[in-house]
Each structure stands twice: as C-alpha cells, then as structure tokens.
Amino acid sequence: MVEGTDPDQELKKGNILINNQLIEAVGDFTYNADEVEIVDGKDCVALPGLINCHTHAAMTLLRGYADDMELMPWLEEKIWPREAKLNNESIYWGTMLANLEMIKSGTTTFADMYFFMDEVAQATLESGMRAVLARGLIGFNDNEGKNLQESCDFIRTWQGQGQGRISCMLGPHAPYTCPPEYLEKVIETAKDLQVGLHIHLAETQKEFT
CATH class of the missing domain: 3.20.20.140 (Metal-dependent hydrolases)
Structure with a gap:
C-alpha cells in the first residue's frame, strides 16, 4: 500500500475495508472473514487516487x-x-x-x-x-x-x-x-x-x- 505522497516511503501490507461504496478503514486491522467479501490484492498496489x-x-x-x-x-x-x-x-x-x-x-x-x-x-x-x-x-x-x-x-x-x-x-x-x-x-x-x-x-x- 502507498499512503500519502512521501516518495521515500516503504510499501506496506494492509487491508482496505469498503462498506456501501465508501472506504471505512485503511491499514493494518483485523476483520472477521465470515462477515466480509474478500478481494485478494496481494499482487497489486493500492495508492491514493x-x-x-x-x-x-x-x-x-x-x-x-x-x-x-x-x-x-x-x-x-x-x-x-x-x-x-x-x-x-x-x-x-x-x-x-x-x-x-x-x-x-x-x-x-x-x-x-x-x-x-x-x-x-x-x-x-x-x-x-x-x-x-x-x-x-x-x-x-x-x-x-x-x-x-x-x-x-x-x-x-x-x-x-x-x-x-x-x-x-x-x-x-x-x-x-x-x-x-x-x-x-x-x-x-x-x-x-x-x-x-x-x-x-x-x-x-x-x-x-
């Protein structure tokens, strides 16, 4: 994941929680796999739009x-x-x-x-x-x-x-x-x-x- 605009930052692993088309949480957080639909993005990079x-x-x-x-x-x-x-x-x-x-x-x-x-x-x-x-x-x-x-x-x-x-x-x-x-x-x-x-x-x- 890329957060913000710092060009020297290290890429981090993390999660993005989307609820009703809105991003509710970004980062390292826990979730119940039985309550969410998981989209595996392990080979992708998430960055600000x-x-x-x-x-x-x-x-x-x-x-x-x-x-x-x-x-x-x-x-x-x-x-x-x-x-x-x-x-x-x-x-x-x-x-x-x-x-x-x-x-x-x-x-x-x-x-x-x-x-x-x-x-x-x-x-x-x-x-x-x-x-x-x-x-x-x-x-x-x-x-x-x-x-x-x-x-x-x-x-x-x-x-x-x-x-x-x-x-x-x-x-x-x-x-x-x-x-x-x-x-x-x-x-x-x-x-x-x-x-x-x-x-x-x-x-x-x-x-x-």
Whole structure:
C-alpha cells in the first residue's frame, strides 16, 4: 500500500475495508472473514487516487479530430464548429466514456469546464467519480448575464451532490473570450457564492507578449 505522497516511503501490507461504496478503514486491522467479501490484492498496489486538474471530459468524442494546429485555428476552424453540433445526450455519453477511462487509469477526481453541465454532473454522479464542475462562460456573448445566471443555478443545484463527490466552480473560459469587466463580474459572483474559478491561462506564448 502507498499512503500519502512521501516518495521515500516503504510499501506496506494492509487491508482496505469498503462498506456501501465508501472506504471505512485503511491499514493494518483485523476483520472477521465470515462477515466480509474478500478481494485478494496481494499482487497489486493500492495508492491514493490520481487527480486530473483540467478536463473537457466529453471531448473524448473529438479525440483525433484535429491535431497539430495552433490554438486559435484549432478552436475557430475545427473545435468550435464541431462542438456546436453536440447535444445534451452526446455530452452525457462522452462524459461517461471519459469517466470510464479515468477509472481504468486510477483517476478518481477531475476538474471539468464545458457545457450541458447538468448532463456532465449526472454522468459523474452515476459513475461514482468525484469532480469539480464549471459551466464554461464566454463573456462576449453574455451581455444580459444569462450564461452567468445559468452557472449560478447549476452551482445551487449540484453543489455537494453525491454525498459530497460533486462540487462546483465558475468557469470563465479564457482572457481572450472574457473581457476584463466580465471577469470582474464573475469574480464578484464567485465570492458571493464562495466558490473558486476554473479558467484557461498561459495557453500559448502569445499571452506573454
């Protein structure tokens, strides 16, 4: 077993007690073999779950669609037109696929910014994953604040669901899609809701020049 993040720790033998899908105990403890189902992991290593700090989970559906391009042509010519054709059902199943792949690779938590976030949250809830979710916000087409209000409604609906597995943030997309005054409004809203921000920053060298 690997406990914590100390790179010099020695591997230890131990047990993990799971009850109703929740880990109740980890380490060297005794148990009654007649009262539990034993899964023998003597040739395996148990370690803390991996965390993916930035995802667009449903974009697993677009894997391989457009590669080896600079950011803005990639977005404007390939990704955004294709995303415009996605619907709530495709987002749900794309997120389910991503959750399956993350589970298989040992990832237990991910931070996601996208759209049709109710479907992302529902897929995450059903998969058993833990996630920090944010509806992507584009400031240039949100003059009346509709998208920001939808984000607030999403947070109020999903914050803490799944026995605390789902938490929420606000997701201003990037500095090139959210003007400064819009970012200021999002920041103030985040303070009011006591949530964090998920944003793209320093994606290309142009942001430094």
